[in-house]
Amino acid sequence: MKGPDTSSPPPPGRQRVVIRVARRAGLVALFLVAALLGTLSGVLFAYSDDLPQISALDSYQPNTITRLFARDGREIGEFATERRVVIDYDRIAPALRQALIASEDADFEQHFGLSVSRIVITALKDLLYGQRAGASTITQQVARMLFLSDYMRGGVFERSFERKIKEAIVAVQLEKRYTKREIFTFYANHVTMGHGAYGVEAGAQLYFSKPAKDLTLDEAATLAAVVQTPARLSPFVNPDQTLARRNNYVLPRMADEGFVTKAEADQAAARPLELRGQPTPDRSIAPYFVEDIRKVLEQRYGAEALYEAGLRVQTTLDADLQQAANLAIDRGLRRVDKRRSGYRRPARNVVADGRQTDRVTLPRWSQPVRVGDIVPAVVTFVPPRGTSGAARIRIGPHTVTVPPAAYAWTRRSSAADLFRVGDLIEVEVREMREGAPQVVALEQPPELEGALVAIDNRTGEIRAMVGGFSFERSKFNRATQARRQLGSTFKPIVYTTAIDRGFTPVSTFVDAPISLEAGPNQPPYEPMNYDRKFEGTVTLRHALEDSRNIPAVKAMLEVGPQQVVSYAARFGFTGLSPFLSLALGSAEETLLDTTAAYTVFPNQGVRMRPYAVTTIADRDGNILEQNRPDAQEAIRADTAFVMTSLLRGVIQRGTGAAAGALDWPVAGKTGTVDDYTDTWFLGFDPNITVGVWVGYDEKKPIGGASMGETGATAALPIWMEFMRAYIDLRGDRGNPPAFEPPGNIVFVTLGDGATEAFINGTQPQGAAAIPASE
Numbered sequence: 001m002k003g004p005d006t007s008s009p010p011p012p013g014r015q016r017v018v019i020r021v022a023r024r025a026g027l028v029a030l031f032l033v034a035a036l037l038g039t040l041s042g043v044l045f046a047y048s049d050d051l052p053q054i055s056a057l058d059s060y061q062p063n064t065i066t067r068l069f070a071r072d073g074r075e076i077g078e079f080a081t082e083r084r085v086v087i088d089y090d091r092i093a094p095a096l097r098q099a100l101i102a103s104e105d106a107d108f109e110q111h112f113g114l115s116v117s118r119i120v121i122t123a124l125k126d127l128l129y130g131q132r133a134g135a136s137t138i139t140q141q142v143a144r145m146l147f148l149s150d151y152m153r154g155g156v157f158e159r160s161f162e163r164k165i166k167e168a169i170v171a172v173q174l175e176k177r178y179t180k181r182e183i184f185t186f187y188a189n190h191v192t193m194g195h196g197a198y199g200v201e202a203g204a205q206l207y208f209s210k211p212a213k214d215l216t217l218d219e220a221a222t223l224a225a226v227v228q229t230p231a232r233l234s235p236f237v238n239p240d241q242t243l244a245r246r247n248n249y250v251l252p253r254m255a256d257e258g259f260v261t262k263a264e265a266d267q268a269a270a271r272p273l274e275l276r277g278q279p280t281p282d283r284s285i286a287p288y289f290v291e292d293i294r295k296v297l298e299q300r301y302g303a304e305a306l307y308e309a310g311l312r313v314q315t316t317l318d319a320d321l322q323q324a325a326n327l328a329i330d331r332g333l334r335r336v337d338k339r340r341s342g343y344r345r346p347a348r349n350v351v352a353d354g355r356q357t358d359r360v361t362l363p364r365w366s367q368p369v370r371v372g373d374i375v376p377a378v379v380t381f382v383p384p385r386g387t388s389g390a391a392r393i394r395i396g397p398h399t400v401t402v403p404p405a406a407y408a409w410t411r412r413s414s415a416a417d418l419f420r421v422g423d424l425i426e427v428e429v430r431e432m433r434e435g436a437p438q439v440v441a442l443e444q445p446p447e448l449e450g451a452l453v454a455i456d457n458r459t460g461e462i463r464a465m466v467g468g469f470s471f472e473r474s475k476f477n478r479a480t481q482a483r484r485q486l487g488s489t490f491k492p493i494v495y496t497t498a499i500d501r502g503f504t505p506v507s508t509f510v511d512a513p514i515s516l517e518a519g520p521n522q523p524p525y526e527p528m529n530y531d532r533k534f535e536g537t538v539t540l541r542h543a544l545e546d547s548r549n550i551p552a553v554k555a556m557l558e559v560g561p562q563q564v565v566s567y568a569a570r571f572g573f574t575g576l577s578p579f580l581s582l583a584l585g586s587a588e589e590t591l592l593d594t595t596a597a598y599t600v601f602p603n604q605g606v607r608m609r610p611y612a613v614t615t616i617a618d619r620d621g622n623i624l625e626q627n628r629p630d631a632q633e634a635i636r637a638d639t640a641f642v643m644t645s646l647l648r649g650v651i652q653r654g655t656g657a658a659a660g661a662l663d664w665p666v667a668g669k670t671g672t673v674d675d676y677t678d679t680w681f682l683g684f685d686p687n688i689t690v691g692v693w694v695g696y697d698e699k700k701p702i703g704g705a706s707m708g709e710t711g712a713t714a715a716l717p718i719w720m721e722f723m724r725a726y727i728d729l730r731g732d733r734g735n736p737p738a739f740e741p742p743g744n745i746v747f748v749t750l751g752d753g754a755t756e757a758f759i760n761g762t763q764p765q766g767a768a769a770i771p772a773s774e
Contacts (some may be wrong), residue, residue, distance in 0.1 A: 030774030183493030194230030288467030324725030332718035337446030351422030460608030595691030676708025
């Protein structure tokens with residue numbers, strides 16, 4: 001039996017009620033829509049005058065890195081508030097584009113700037129669960145990053161209604177004006193990657209030391225995992241959390257969106273996290289040189305251009321020579337320090353700091369270790385006092401023994417006399433086995449300071465510069481900022497004046513005691529030779545080669561102090577007073593200026609202004625500044641050659657004789673200041689001039705006032721070590737360059753069989769002269 005027909009229409013009265021309710025509901029809905037539209041129109045009107053100009057992106061120029069380059073194109077320094085490298089869409093690996101879209105905004109290609117579904121879901125979570133979930137699309141993130149920085153507080157965007165509304169409006173405007181490729185490129189170049197890096201290119205270099213276009217799937221997913229919160233998810237900070245987000249979220253989302261198969265995602269997830277970058281940029285190989293350039297750039301172009309405009313600075317630095325200079329200064333200062341100062345107890349002990357030796361991690365340990373490297377280590381075991389057993393240290397994961405032979409230079413027989421468990425020490429790695437240090441020798445950072453400058457003779461280009469033992473310890477550049485007494489390095493200026501005014505290498509002076517008036521109410525000036533001895537009549541050549549003081553003073557008296565001051569100005573030494581003590585180097589100059597002065601001798605009397613930068617270009621490659629060699633004729637070419645010949649004698653027979661072991665055409669002069677406070681060596685070959693200074697920042701003797709270090713023992717060995725590297729890098733030891741004499745130089749064989757160079761017309765009468773042309 002059929003039941004009652006329930007499909008029959010309701011009674012007429014009920015129909016009228018339903019119709020009325022429907023009409024009212026419709027009216028309410030229309031009212032709500034109208035109200036919503038009105039509210040939206042009001043909001044848009046309210047904020048329309050306060051919105052940024054989206055068209056500004058048409059000339060998109062974000063903050064980028066100012067980079068400094070060596071001659072061969074190697075980067076030697078960078079300056080930036082945001083380490084960013086701007087790239088275009090096609091230089092982003094497809095896997096990275098897909099990883100970012102899958103994890104950050106899966107509907108990116110479909111929405112109009114806002115994701116309605118994400119907004120609704122986020123709002124419900126906010127209301128029902130109190131979760132402050134993010135609903136921003138990639139376009140909204142671009143809007144926020146590029147146009148709404150005023151809403152950032154303490155590095156975080158504030159959660160305000162006003163900011164959200166503006167962000168939404170700007171996002172829609174961005175979508176109307178730019179393509180999806182353009183918007184994604186804006187995003188990829190601006191997203192924060194942690195540790196001061198911005199943009200995916202800087203992020204790829206930071207974590208993997210490769211361009212963004214070369215990232216593999218697992219590397220791309222890692223980068224996408226970091227984007228959410230770089231401070232927390234950086235693999236340098238929390239590698240386990242980075243892996244968890246990569247494997248449990250980014251790769252599964254890529255599979256869900258069809259960018260990769262599940263098998264590909266699983267395979268990428270199985271790969272370990274292999275980082276090849278480091279959280280801070282590599283230390284510059286030339287920090288003092290770079291810092292000097294930074295100061296000039298900031299003064300000339302302003303801080304904003306320096307740190308944000310992405311200048312490209314081409315320098316004169318030779319990267320290989322710079323590394324040789326770094327090593328020569330480091331090893332040379334350590335040698336002198338150990339010889340003169342002895343061993344000093346370590347300044348820091350991790351146990352005293354409340355830490356365990358097996359929990360210590362040092363930044364240097366994350367870098368490769370090679371034979372010859374000096375690395376920090378923590379002492380983990382010290383044998384009892386009075387025993388001769390070996391101590392043990394830890395270098396990263398490696399434990400190494402330190403036998404008595406490793407610290408023999410300290411003249412201590414027991415390790416307990418040197419250090420305690422927990423001390424942080426330095427050791428030189430002497431042998432490696434299977435990637436681990438096996439044999440080490442105890443080292444210590446020197447208290448002594450030093451500096452080195454190398455200048456190309458023909459151009460004045462600075463090839464290498466070291467301003468101190470450690471830039472981290474002191475940023476004061478002793479090559480360009482420290483004015484120190486010149487000592488005997490000034491004597492060639494005195495003898496240049498003499499040669500140019502008719503003296504010759506065989507002119508004679510009497511090396512005997514002398515007493516000269518010094519002025520009213522002043523004791524007489526009585527110079528003394530460094531060895532406290534007198535040699536009687538000596539030639540100008542011997543006086544210079546053996547660095548005799550009294551002949552230098554007498555030479556200055558004969559040519560006139562004012563003439564010496566005038567000649568010194570030609571070499572770049574200005575503002576000097578014509579006191580007789582000037583002959584012995586009482587004037588103070590920088591190492592850079594003194595090295596530049598010595599380029600006059602091998603460069604046929606021409607002084608080249610030293611400079612460090614060849615070109616400066618903006619981010620588009622437009623040249624803003626270009627420097628060229630600046631030549632200034634200082635002395636005649638024939639005088640310069642005779643002085644070169646005399647300074648070669650310093651190496652062949654004089655105070656610089658140790659440099660003869662180089663077996664190379666070199667010339668130079670040692671310098672030692674009274675009480676052994678400053679030591680110098682200035683030397684050159686036909687192509688390069690190198691200056692070295694060694695001393696303390698505080699003016700005090702190096703090794704004791706009675707018998708301290710000299711230019712020959714402290715500065716010259718550093719100069720020689722650098723020159724050995726320079727000669728090896730040239731690769732033409734069998735075909736060395738030559739000092740070419742000018743046409744009016746003649747060579748005369750003297751009575752003792754030696755051959756001497758003379759300016760034609762100044763040679764001894766009756767002597768058989770051989771012209772330089774022959």
